[in-house]
Amino acid sequence: xxxxxxxxxxxxxxxxxxxxxxxxxxxxxxxxxxxxxxxxxxxxxxxxxxxxxxxxxxxxxxxxxxxxxxxxxxxxxxxxxxxxxxxxxxxxxxxxxxxxxxxxxxxxxxxxxxxxxxxxxxxxxxxxxxxxxxxxxxxxxxxxxxxxxxxxxx
Numbered sequence: 001x002x003x004x005x006x007x008x009x010x011x012x013x014x015x016x017x018x019x020x021x022x023x024x025x026x027x028x029x030x031x032x033x034x035x036x037x038x039x040x041x042x043x044x045x046x047x048x049x050x051x052x053x054x055x056x057x058x059x060x061x062x063x064x065x066x067x068x069x070x071x072x073x074x075x076x077x078x079x080x081x082x083x084x085x086x087x088x089x090x091x092x093x094x095x096x097x098x099x100x101x102x103x104x105x106x107x108x109x110x111x112x113x114x115x116x117x118x119x120x121x122x123x124x125x126x127x128x129x130x131x132x133x134x135x136x137x138x139x140x141x142x143x144x145x146x147x148x149x150x151x152x153x154x
Contacts, residue, residue, distance in 0.1 A: 014091040015084060016062050017126065018044035018076050021138035022099040025112035026131075033124065034086070041124035043069065043107045044097070047090075059095045072097070072104040080133060085125035094130055098141040 019042050020027040028040040046062050059076040076095035083089045099105060102112060115135025118128055 012088055012090055013047040013049055014093060016044075016046050016048055016059060016093050016095065017042050017130070018059065018062060018095045018097050019079075019130070019134045019137070020044070020070070020097045020099055020105050021134065021141055022102050022104070022112060024138050024142035025114055026118070026134050026138055027099075027105055027107075027110055027112050028123075028127070029107045029110040031124065037121070039124045039127075040113075040122055041127050043105070043110060059093075063097065069107050070097070070105050072099050074098050074100070079137060080130075082129070085129050092126060094133070096134065096137045096141070098137075098145070100145055 027043060029043045031039055031041045031045075033039045044062055044066050046065070048058060048062075056075065056078070059078070063070060063076055074097060076097045079094045079096050081091060081093050084092045115131045115138065118131035118135075123131075
């Protein structure tokens, strides 16, 4: 699946990246990079035009865009803002989307991986930069959900 991020020309618009996490792992899908190579990256990546990219409302709109693939009531949680690994150095707003069960997300060829697996050219530069932080968040949410019955609303 090709993300809208890679199909848009970069004009320094901020990027929202949403990292789905479940059971201590991170969900990734294949993308075609700007260079035309195949890489694994987060499934929900979008450029945004309007101000207030840190608002929860903006992240919810990005998640809603992918509603056919994400069957979870959980909402993205802001994690960090940083400059992208690309030459343009766009502002990136990283969100974490905690999932209670792995079947709550379904993208073509998507898979859950551990943060330790994210290294090398088969992963996007931004994902490599984010992997430690997302991995820690994935473990925290795993611990949280293990202490919460599945039917409880978070």
